[in-house]
Amino acid sequence: MKGFIFSYLTDYVEESFGLALVDELLTEIDLPSKGIYVAYESYAFSELVALVSAVSEKKQIPLEDLLEGFGRFVFPHLITRHDYIITDYSNPLDLIAGIENHIHIEVRKLYEDAELPNFTNVLQTKNKLVINYTSQRELAHFAIGLIKETLGHFNKQGSISMEKLTNQDHTTQFTIEIHEQ
Numbered sequence: 001m002k003g004f005i006f007s008y009l010t011d012y013v014e015e016s017f018g019l020a021l022v023d024e025l026l027t028e029i030d031l032p033s034k035g036i037y038v039a040y041e042s043y044a045f046s047e048l049v050a051l052v053s054a055v056s057e058k059k060q061i062p063l064e065d066l067l068e069g070f071g072r073f074v075f076p077h078l079i080t081r082h083d084y085i086i087t088d089y090s091n092p093l094d095l096i097a098g099i100e101n102h103i104h105i106e107v108r109k110l111y112e113d114a115e116l117p118n119f120t121n122v123l124q125t126k127n128k129l130v131i132n133y134t135s136q137r138e139l140a141h142f143a144i145g146l147i148k149e150t151l152g153h154f155n156k157q158g159s160i161s162m163e164k165l166t167n168q169d170h171t172t173q174f175t176i177e178i179h180e181q
């Protein structure tokens with residue numbers, strides 16, 4: 001994962017729990033990077049797992065909740081950093097349905113070694129999207145955070161449910177329904 005993602009992660013931990021916890025993590029965990037992240041360099045995903053797991057243990061907060069919180073935290077930064085990619089979207093379902101064939105393709109042009117998931121659109125109507133998320137990194141709760149913020153970005157309310165698929169490896173199906181206001 002890119003260094004800037006790790007920098008957002010330490011910002012998230014600092015904003016949520018204070019700088020002392022960030023210092024503690026960087027001192028106690030034996031990270032190959034030593035916690036020094038250069039924005040466009042790539043670092044092992046295992047560093048992210050080590051950091052989030054340590055926060056989960058120290059603060060007694062489920063890993064899933066931290067990953068969702070991190071997804072929510074990172075979304076506004078991701079879209080500000082790459083605003084030109086999403087200017088043409090006027091609703092959240094089109095944006096989410098466009099990750100695989102547009103958004104992450106643009107991301108790949110910028111960072112050719114980005115570790116990106118796969119999304120498969122299963123069904124889309126005006127107010128509903130069913131989409132499968134596949135990634136060896138299994139960051140479904142991070143994705144939920146991003147999806148919630150995508151709805152918020154367009155001032156939409158909705159419900160999101162998730163189901164881990166048993167017939168497909170590393171795959172979670174999301175059903176997103178927008179509530180008409």
Ligand code: HEM
Pocket residue numbers: 001002003005078079082085086095096099103104107113114115116117135136137138139140142143144146147150
């Ligand atoms: C403009 C919008 C977006 C941009 C610019 C963007 C960009 C990125 C970048 C840079 C990464 C990290 C790659 C790396 O460090 O190697 C990433 C990963 C990821 N993105 Fe996006 N993304 C966007 C929208 C979304 C949305 C709306 C979702 C919602 C589900 C999403 C789901 C994910 C997930 C789950 C990952 C983690 C990698 C994995 O699961 O394997 N992205 N994205």
